[in-house]
Amino acid sequence: MSWTDERVESLKKLWAEGLSASQIAAQLGGVSRNAVIGKVHRLKLSSRGRTNAAPARPKKPAPAAAPAPSAAAPAARHKPRPAAAAAPSRPMMTTVGATALKVQFEEEEAVFHHYRAVPSNVVPIARNLKLVELSERTCKWPNGDPLSDDFSFCGADSGESGPYCGFHSKLAYQPAAERRRVR
DNA sequence: CCCTGATTCGC
DNA sequence: GCGAATCAGG
Numbered sequence: 001m002s003w004t005d006e007r008v009e010s011l012k013k014l015w016a017e018g019l020s021a022s023q024i025a026a027q028l029g030g031v032s033r034n035a036v037i038g039k040v041h042r043l044k045l046s047s048r049g050r051t052n053a054a055p056a057r058p059k060k061p062a063p064a065a066a067p068a069p070s071a072a073a074p075a076a077r078h079k080p081r082p083a084a085a086a087a088p089s090r091p092m093m094t095t096v097g098a099t100a101l102k103v104q105f106e107e108e109e110a111v112f113h114h115y116r117a118v119p120s121n122v123v124p125i126a127r128n129l130k131l132v133e134l135s136e137r138t139c140k141w142p143n144g145d146p147l148s149d150d151f152s153f154c155g156a157d158s159g160e161s162g163p164y165c166g167f168h169s170k171l172a173y174q175p176a177a178e179r180r181r182v183r
Numbered sequence: 184c185c186c187t188g189a190t191t192c193g194c
Numbered sequence: 195g196c197g198a199a200t201c202a203g204g
Contacts, residue, residue, distance in 0.1 A: 035197050
């Protein structure tokens with residue numbers, strides 16, 4: 001992908017809207033956040049309006065002495081960055097920004113509801129224990145309204161470590177993993 | 184560890 | 195000009 005006038009235009013717009021470089025990169029597609037940042041700098045768009053008290057970072061890396069790894073790989077200038085993976089067909093690329101944020105929020109909502117909805121339907125080896133009946137090895141997945149009288153915990157064997165049984169630990173941790181994968 | 188932008192420098 | 199690698203920081 002190259003920086004066509006159109007793409008540069010979108011970049012300017014999104015950057016002005018306050019989106020992060022990675023978010024912009026996702027919106028444009030086909031570029032990394034580094035590419036976006038690099039372009040932003042070349043366009044001299046840095047400041048972004050806000051009060052930039054100039055954080056100041058005059059540090060220089062200084063390549064340091066070469067390790068001289070004897071029979072090391074020569075070039076090694078390869079990049080394991082396909083980068084163009086994302087970009088899953090968007091209806092309109094013209095109206096983004098706030099819209100993008102909204103979409104992201106709705107996705108989070110969906111995950112949250114999934115997280116909360118499933119456990120009430122499926123029952124592992126639950127014993128529906130009260131809070132005081134829990135031990136180190138009992139699953140602490142909550143069932144019902146905490147303010148209700150019949151509020152209980154799964155109570156199934158959770159094994160040596162972890163607050164949840166095998167079933168609920170998946171429910172508890174999988175959504176987060178999926179969310180991460182989507183990014 | 185996740186993320187952010189900033190900088191350098193080989194291409 | 196481009197952007198990966200790296201840096202500094204939240």
